[in-house]
Amino acid sequence: MTEWVAELRQLVTVEPVIFWYMTSTFIVSPAYQQLIINKVCYELFEDKSICTNPEPHHHGDKELQQRSSLVLLLYMTIMSLVSIPPALLLGSWSDSAGRRSVMVLPSVLSLAAGAVLICVERLPQVGVLWVLASAAIVGLTGGHVSIFLSCFSYLADVTAGYGAQRSRTVRMAVAESMIFVGGTVGFLLGGFLEEDYGLMAAFGAYMACHVIIILYVALWLRAPRPPAGMPSPLPKDAAIEEDGEAEASRPTGSQFFLVNYLKRTMCSVFRKRPGEERLKLLLLIICSFLNNLIAAGEDPSILLLYLMYEPREFDTEMFGIFNSVRMLLLGCCLLGLFPLLLRCFGEMTLAKLSVVFRAAANVLLAFSTNTWMVFMVAVLGAPAGINQAVIRSLSSAIVEPDEQGEFSTAREHLYLRSSLNISTSDHL
Template sequence: MSTWKEKLRRTVTVEPVIFLYMTSTFIVTPAYQQMIITKVCQQLLKNDTICNNPEHHKDEEEVQVKASYILLLFNATLSLVSIPPAILLGSWSDHAGRRTVMAFPSVLSLLSGGLLLAIDLLDNRNVYWTLMAAALVGLTGGHVSIFLSCFSYLADLSMGSNSSRTLRMAVAESMIFMGGMIGFLLGGFLEQKYGLKASFGAYMGCHVLALHYIILWLRDPMSVKSTLTVPSEDDTVKEEAQADQSGVFILKYAKLSFKAVFKRRPGQDRLKLHFLIICTFLNNLVAVGDQSILLLYLKYEPREFTTALFGVFNSARMLLLGFGLLGLFPVLMRCMKEMTLAKLSAVFRSASYVLLALSNNTKMVFLVALVGAPAGISQAVIRSLSSAIVEPHEQGAMFSFSASVEASCILIASSIFNGLYPLTLSTFPGMPFIIMAAFMLIVLILLQWISEMPTTQPRLVL
């Protein structure tokens, strides 16, 4: 029984953590967006009857514009607070273990959920209190800390097998979309049936489950660092003494993150890693921008989505993205190279955003979900290739740097898309999605460039 349990522990690892965290994120995202829209409406129109029924004020351009700018402030706060923890926590997890870093975001997300619930319950609370909720989530890096710790964990387990690593990371990446499907579907149902309070309660419940899973089930994998690059005891003592004496213990981990990315590597591996990080940046820039304005865009005429229909669309979209990684990707890996699949994924994602920009009815919007089904493949391949380039003891440091880049996307994407959307609202509301499609074409060019670089010999794993 003990052997069976250990095998199961190595098979089912961080996937439920990502699933629960992303489920909670996709439950709360439309909920706080809707709360911001409603509170802005109450402030501007002074009419609770209209503002408590979202379908009545969806065409108010003034409400849309101000709500977009407040969402920009929300995302800017989340991004700025997230960047420092994201830089530090990955390198720290290389030494302190992955589980501790995984647990941090859920602890403060519980506090953030409680604050959002209080803002909703108290009618006289100013909409700007939501910025405090964003800051609480950002203090431990938010979802980027979950990603860096979970993908570092998988890199530790699959060291020495590139194909196994790619497939495991694809499964973990699919949990983002499966969590999105459940989150959007459940969030839309709870909001429609029981109101925002139920959505915030479900958000907190997911984090309680995630904490219990991390504490009771997960075990930190044995560090491969000890088998490959074992520093001498004198060097370790010397480094620790220097860190303690200089009082820059925290900066030590930030330095390790930068070193893992910018150190010299065989062949063109360093340049390849830099290109992969740029691809990660652009992928996340588009993903954050998408979620920042999608609710506003779909509720605006002529699409006129209700909150429930928005939840159904996002659930269908996430289900197809998850199927693309869990079902389509392993099958296609048998007959096509992973880099080829990554490039095709970028093409389909770009096409889906062009279609979304031109959509003027419900059928066209739902067709976007079908066209974009393979869109998640590219990021899974990018994570696997990045992990294969760095040394085993640099996994957390590399993912930490990548996570800080992802955290900066929240601010940059909000600045671009939440700032652009009000400006194009009266002429071409879909213009931000055309910009997203252009970014995906840049990812395609970079992936083609990477695929033409000579490969270096894989490291010998003892």
């Protein structure tokens, strides 16, 4: 029984962490947006019935939309900007302190953020700008960047001794699929809770997801052990001393704390590597950045603006169905179809085909004129998540075990910047 549990712990690792985190994210996103709209409406109009039954009242709609959009922009900007310094620190810190601590930190502070949102919802005297405190608290954890860098670095650690690159790629693909599966569950569950039970239930479910993550990491997840026969990596300071840079890299005070970790992160990207490994790594980073930039451009808020007008004329309910189907197909393709295709094709071939299918899906979306064509976009773009899983697998194979967190910080930081640029331009 003990051996069976140990084997299961090696097989099921960070996948539930990603699943529950993405579920919580997609539960809370529409909930805090609706909270902002409600609060702005209550502050604008003395007649509260206008906010509870807005259909007969169209005066003031423009001002309501403008102020709500401004608060949403501030929310996204604060969360993104505040998360940059922690994200830069946590990658290097996870290489020395362990991945589990970094996994738990976002959930601990997310509980505090959820409590702030509940207070804003329940207390009429609390203004709408208090939701920005929730954004700052979530940003202090590094946000989803911390979860992704810790989880995928953990996977890189536990698969470091795998004989075949294919096994590592499959593990990365399964973890990547949890982003979409968790997003589907969170999107559907959040809409159901908000519609039938109100915002309080949605915020409660958001906090419950993070409690589950904390308990799972504490009770189930174990620190990854280096594979048998693999030499332990040199400590960072020892490695730096070998290059004659010990004095320059060792901070003399707390004011150099961030600079030191930032330097380590950049060194993990640009350091010399055997053969053409450094060039491969830089090209993979560029591919990852472009991939994430496209993903940020496919944000649901942008898609909704495109699909709601003629000739498609999607309403919120139809868009919710489409978005759920799209994410579910992305997750199922990574979880089921991709491992089967790896038996017949190479991972690079599948990654290239994934890019082709994604481009074709976006072209079809541009020329879609009715509902069935839009849903065909979800089917055609189902393999779109494969290339990111392959990129993660190939880059983690190049990077040394004691650099996984630092390199993941650099990679996910690019996603954070692309998301910030897209969200800012979308609201302006």
